[in-house]
Amino acid sequence: MAEARPAGAPTVLRVVLGKRLHDLREKAGLSYEQAGRALDVTHATVRRMEKAEVGLKLPYVEKLLRVYGVTDPAEVEGFLDLAREANRPGWWHRFRDVLPEWFSAFVSLEGEANLIRAYEPHYVPGLLQTERYARAVLRAGQPHAPEADIERAVAVRRERQSLLTREGAPLLWVVMDETVLRRPIGGPDIMREQVSRLAEATTMPNVRLQVMPFAAGPHPAMYGPFHIFRFPLPELPDIAYAENLVGASYFDQREDVSAFLEALDRMCAQAAPAQTTEAVLGGIRKEI
Numbered sequence: 001m002a003e004a005r006p007a008g009a010p011t012v013l014r015v016v017l018g019k020r021l022h023d024l025r026e027k028a029g030l031s032y033e034q035a036g037r038a039l040d041v042t043h044a045t046v047r048r049m050e051k052a053e054v055g056l057k058l059p060y061v062e063k064l065l066r067v068y069g070v071t072d073p074a075e076v077e078g079f080l081d082l083a084r085e086a087n088r089p090g091w092w093h094r095f096r097d098v099l100p101e102w103f104s105a106f107v108s109l110e111g112e113a114n115l116i117r118a119y120e121p122h123y124v125p126g127l128l129q130t131e132r133y134a135r136a137v138l139r140a141g142q143p144h145a146p147e148a149d150i151e152r153a154v155a156v157r158r159e160r161q162s163l164l165t166r167e168g169a170p171l172l173w174v175v176m177d178e179t180v181l182r183r184p185i186g187g188p189d190i191m192r193e194q195v196s197r198l199a200e201a202t203t204m205p206n207v208r209l210q211v212m213p214f215a216a217g218p219h220p221a222m223y224g225p226f227h228i229f230r231f232p233l234p235e236l237p238d239i240a241y242a243e244n245l246v247g248a249s250y251f252d253q254r255e256d257v258s259a260f261l262e263a264l265d266r267m268c269a270q271a272a273p274a275q276t277t278e279a280v281l282g283g284i285r286k287e288i
Contacts (some may be wrong), residue, residue, distance in 0.1 A: 011114040012236065015052040015084040017079070019235040021061070022050040024068040038067045056083040082266030091159065098152045102247045104136075107156075109239060111163055114170050115230035117264055119221045121177040123185070124194060126157050127164060128174075128201050133194040164206065173208040175267050181211070181284045188288050195285040202278045210271040211280050219270055220263035227262055 025035055025046075032043035039046070039060050046064075053268040061083050065076050092099055092107045099107070110116060110127075118125055123137055134157045138150050152253045163169060181198075184191060201207045212219060240251040240260040251257055272280055 003071055011086055011088075011090055012110045012231070012233075013082065014056060016233055016235045017056060017061075017082055017086050018050045018052040020079075021068075023063060024065070024070065025050070028068040030067070035064060039063055055087050059224075061168055065187070092156065094243050095152055095156045099156060102246075105250065106248065107160065109229045109241070110160065110170075112231055112236075113229040114168075114232045115173070116170050117173045117228045117230075118226065119175050119264060119267060120180060121222070122180065122183070122225060124176070124180055124198065125172075125174055127161050127172060128198060128207075129157060129161075130190070130194050130197050131158065132190045133185055133197075137192060140185075164204065167214065169206050170211045171206050171208070171267075173210075174263065175210045175212055175271050177212045178214050181281070191288050192285055194246040195281050195288065199278050199281045202274075202281070208274045209277045210268060210274050211277055212267060213280075216270050220266050226260055228257065228264065 025032075034047045035046045036043040041060075045054070049056060049060070058080055060078060062076065065079060070076055090104070090108055090111070092104055096104075116127075122131060123129075126134070129137070131154055134154050137151060138153050139145075142150065142153075159281070164172060181195060185194070198209060202209055225243065229239045229241070233237075237252050237254065238257045238261070240257045242249050242251070251260070
């Protein structure tokens, strides 16, 4: 059963290094208890390091590597360099006053993925929102928040969006319900601007948009929005993310992620083809 990530959600690199420590321990034939005795800590501490639930203390990492038979100085130093990098806060850390801890893990996953797939029944995905649309969505969700907090949250979305134009940008493949385009957010002018932004996005080589029309009827994911992340790092499995009003759940078990993938594959076949999306958006824009 998946649970929301704990406070201080780990960076992707910390997850990767935790898995590498796990593999090295098992290769050395040592239990959690034996590894813990080598560090003079409890077996739970070693387990939490491997699960990326705590930061990686460099003296602990260095000693574990020796215990696990990693003695090449260059290999040890390379691992320690990665551990130092993993312990550094991500860019989003400076927005921690307006960014929930459970969403910090999402931003880290998003930044490391080479494929992001999503289903969105309510709003335009954050990576494709205009500033005015994002501001209206955030205000609707946080009606009592100070204006300064809303502006900082908009700044987070701007920064996230830069990953679509960076070198080695991920492929973003989104299925949106027609509801997303019909729901008036912030007024007609803002909606026309947002629909135009989506039309521009369809021309990007790493963005694929599909619209699920009302006429398509029911589909496999009518219960709510979700994302699936795929990574170039062999230690990381596909991860599915589902959000709710007060938190989020992350799924990395194969059978769980497969359920999300199967639903999304069926939806992609049911939705309007990606090559028709620009025309669909143009028709909707004329109606706004």
